[in-house]
Amino acid sequence: GAVVSQHPSRVICKSGTSVKIECRSLDFQATTMFWYRQFPKKSLMLMATSNEGSKATYEQGVEKDKFLINHASLTLSTLTVTSAHPEDSSFYICSAGGQGARVAFFGQGTRLTVV
Amino acid sequence: GDSVTQMEGPVTLSEEAFLTINCTYTATGYPSLFWYVQYPGEGLQLLLKATKADDKGSNKGFEATYRKETTSFHLEKGSVQVSDSAVYFCALSDSGGGADGLTFGKGTHLIIQP
Numbered sequence: 516g517a518v519v520s521q522h523p524s525r526v527i528c529k530s531g532t533s534v535k536i537e538c539r540s541l542d543f544q545a546t547t548m549f550w551y552r553q554f555p556k557k558s559l560m561l562m563a564t565s566n567e568g569s570k571a572t573y574e575q576g577v578e579k580d581k582f583l584i585n586h587a588s589l590t591l592s593t594l595t596v597t598s599a600h601p602e603d604s605s606f607y608i609c610s611a612g613g614q615g616a617r618v619a620f621f622g623q624g625t626r627l628t629v630v
Numbered sequence: 631g632d633s634v635t636q637m638e639g640p641v642t643l644s645e646e647a648f649l650t651i652n653c654t655y656t657a658t659g660y661p662s663l664f665w666y667v668q669y670p671g672e673g674l675q676l677l678l679k680a681t682k683a684d685d686k687g688s689n690k691g692f693e694a695t696y697r698k699e700t701t702s703f704h705l706e707k708g709s710v711q712v713s714d715s716a717v718y719f720c721a722l723s724d725s726g727g728g729a730d731g732l733t734f735g736k737g738t739h740l741i742i743q744p
Contacts (some may be wrong), residue, residue, distance in 0.1 A: 621734050
């Protein structure tokens, strides 16, 4: 099956700094990528949907200026957590789907800890 | 490591048929189990979950029971509808749903024909 690579798998950063998470589709062109966040003891929450070459669509309650999403190519989307705070500590996961694809493929996820 | 195995599709059924999508898992701890659904063009939505053995999660006519003895969490629905056509993902979280990540199955594409 298709492969989606997410990097880094774990990151620890200081409060106030920014962190970039990459999501790459390795063997197919991903026209759509989804970014999710998992809060402690809760299920996955969709943060935003990004389509290649256009602005991401954010879900209600997600700060677009804090969680910057770029989908500049058909194989790469990035999520940048700006001015991170301890409450941003979470598990972030991306999924990617090709044009007309019926199934989305998941990255391995990134565990972010802000200290 | 943790893993989730689910039947691969596509699974094609007629409307009002009985649905079962199998899901089995391996985990080092005592995981929470989830079923997520992805409708065409949309992101994942949580369908149901169970956090301990013998718990039954249910939503929208779908049910799944946490079977620790068989390490399974099969999804069932008594009478499917065309609107149930979607991709279904079984997943586990090995820290009670905490921020220690999710492991997904590969997804099962379900097609319901009128």
